[in-house]
Amino acid sequence: MGKKGERGAKDKNAALEEEARNAAKRAEHGEEEYQCTGILEQDFLEICTRAGFQEIPKVIVRPHAHAGITAVDEPDPQAEKEVTNTLAQIQSKYNYFRPSIQVELEHEDPKTTREIFIQSWKIEEKMLTVLAKCLPALSHLQTLRLWKVGLTDLTFSMLLSIFPTCTTLKTLVLEGNPLPERSFYKLISEETNLVHLSLRNNDIDDEAAYLIGQALSSLKSSNKTLASINLSCNHITDVGATHIANGLRLNRSLLSLSLAHNRIGDEGALKIAEILAPFALTHVEVVERRRLLLEKETLERSRLPQRHVELKSERPSSHVSNTAIDKLQTVKTTKDTKKKKDKESAKKEKEKEKEEKEKGQGSGGAVVVSSTTSQAKKEDTKEAKQAKKGVERPAAEQKPSRGKGTKSSNKDKRAQAVEVEVAEPTEIVNPLLEQAEHRDGKVFLPGNRVLIYLNLIRNRITEMGLKGFLAAVEQQTSRVAPGGKGSTGLLRLSLGKNNYPAESKTYARIQELMMARDPLPKVTKAMEEEAAVAF
Structure with missing residues (x-):
């Protein structure tokens, strides 16, 4: 290892030891771990101070487009010859190239940091530990731009571990x-x-x-x-x-x-x-496609009986039982009313025959009795038919309505089944399961x-x-x-x-x-x- 490598290793070890000493001091004084507020400038300054940084990069709001160095560095034409303006110009140039963290805010609110720009200064392990604490607290962070920050494989892996904690990035x-x-x-x-x-x-x-x-x-x-x-x-x-x-x-x-x-x-x-x-699939892709198709087919077969049972169980049994009961009740009521009316008509006939026998004697009376009884029978039969029609007609009218009802209920069930299939969460289809064409013994996607x-x-x-x-x-x-x-x-x-x-x-x-x-x-x-x- 060269002298520069040894010197760099010593500097890293010294920085780690200093950070450990600072942590021990905070533990001795009973200082709690800092809780980030979501304001990057405040959090970054506090955590860097606690980590023992001697020079802390500033957090500044990024200038708008077309407001680069030239816009900032242009001196006043009337004071070009003044030495103070020249010194200020040189100082502004050096300030621009100093390490800084540029941010863009969403609503000019310090808690709405949307983008972070870090460019042209090396980010080491110690700085990444600070960023690992600051970045997850930024609830509006969408973009992170790192340009020539001297990442190594070690610092890249540290940066990679930060991303899962930044949910909005x-x-x-x-x-x-x-x-x-x-x-x-x-x-x-x-x-x-x-x-x-x-x-x-x-x-x-x-x-x-x-x-x-x-x-x-x-x-x-x-x-x-x-x-x-x-x-x-x-x-x-x-x-x-x-x-x-x-x-x-x-x-x-x-x-x-x-x-x-x-x-x-x-x-x-x-x-x-x-x-x-x-394009044509390779042999390995064709084999994988067949495996996925077989998997899909077996999955669909396993689902079919279950859906069939679910549809049967969803059938409203109360509806079927109610219609059957209504039908039995209508038939029973028609038979009962018919029997009652037949008994009443027979009773009336007997009473009328007795009255005619008591009042009239002779053949004429007999003829009258026979005629009256025949008329009464006709009237009773008409009334019975009308009563029968009046009772049975609603039941007859209900038959086609029941038939329509069952058809509509079956349609409703089919619609429900379709809705169930559509409502299921749609999974991203594997491209190997896309509709393919078969040409010249090959499978084309x-x-x-x-x-x-x-x-x-x-x-x-x-x-x-x-x-x-x-x-x-x-x-x-x-x-x-x-x-x-x-x-x-x-x-x-x-x-x-x-x-x-x-x-x-x-x-x-x-x-x-x-x-x-x-x-x-x-x-x-x-x-x-x-x-x-x-x-």
């Missing part, structure tokens, strides 16, 4: 921090829950690209949180681009990918273009139609690579993804500043197709190139 910009162990892939995990990630200018090579591709998706897992990743200004070649393309085969969450300013040629470009159109922005400016792509992208764009334009549910495919494709002729018809055709798909307002070519460089 969605955007991480980590630029100008190359890592020897290529650990950037650890940021693409379920523990971080990052949505936007920028890794520009980090010397990412093909090995690091392989790890990132594996983190995006593999045969057994796929990232479901990351929406955009910026890998521009790195050292990715065709090999690394192939690894990234393999990661996009089964990834259905990434919307934006930038590979600008790399070393990607036609081979890598064709691999990326291949997964944007229908529709391709990745979730990616909507792809940036490949300033690479080494020639006319051959452009033809691959043209075929992919034509496929996405002409075919609708089966069951895509809004997956439209590429909306923006940037291929400028590559190794194809300026009068390339293939590039012109790609531009023509993408112009119709681009939802953003049309911009000039110069503005587009400037935006791509800034991105």
Whole structure:
């Protein structure tokens, strides 16, 4: 170990020993651990003081856009020759380059820190322990930007452990921090829950690209949180681009990918273009697809009998029993009323016959009796029929209504069953279970139609690579993804500043197709190139 290495190790040990002594002193005096208030300036100053920092970086509000050094450093024209203004100018320059933490507030409230910018000063282990206490207390923190802060593999792992405690953090910009162990892939995990990630200018090579591709998706897992990743200004070649393309085969969450300013040629470009159109599955993927289909089929079979039993148990038995009781009661009432009326009519006939016998003697009387009895019988039979109709008609009218009721109840049950199926939580479908096509003994998936922005400016792509992208764009334009549910495919494709002729018809055709798909307002070519460089 050299003298510088020994000196650095001694300084670290001295700092750790000093921190331990400060902690021991606080314990002796009975000082409690500091509870963060959510105001970064106050919390950061207090924790740094307790940790024994001699020089504490200031927390300042970040100046607005276009208010950089020139706006601050411009001297008054009338006092250019004054020495005091010159000294103030020099002092402001040095103050600007001193370590500081710049913040953006949401509502000009110190408790609403939305973004944190740290740039051009080295963050060591001791400072990360301070940030590990301050950052989780910021309930509005959404973005953390670290530019050239001298991260090592050790400090990166410490930083990585902070992210799960920052529940609102969605955007991480980590630029100008190359890592020897290529650990950037650890940021693409379920523990971080990052949505936007920028890794520009980090010397990412093909090995690091392989790890990132594996983190995006593999045969057994796929990232479901990351929406955009910026890998521009790195050292990715065709090999690394192939690894990234393999990661996009089964990834259905990434919307934006930038590979600008790399070393990607036609081979890598064709691999990326291949997964944007229908592509054939490999043997391993076909085997995994069959396993997943078998799993799905057995799961559906196990659910079917259970649902059938549930539907039977949901049938309202009280409704059926009530209708049966009503039917029996109507039949019983009609029979009882008929018997009573028959008895009453027979009794009346006997009474009338007795009266006629007592009053009239002779044959005429007999004729009269017979006529009256026949008329009475007719009237009784009419009344009985009317009574029967009057009682039985409602029951008859209820029959078709019962039939309709049962049909409607069956429809209701079917609707309930459908509602139950829809109400179940929808799981993210594995891309291997997407609707596939079988051609020439191979299985083809529709391709990745979730990616909507792809940036490949300033690479080494020639006319051959452009033809691959043209075929992919034509496929996405002409075919609708089966069951895509809004997956439209590429909306923006940037291929400028590559190794194809300026009068390339293939590039012109790609531009023509993408112009119709681009939802953003049309911009000039110069503005587009400037935006791509800034991105």
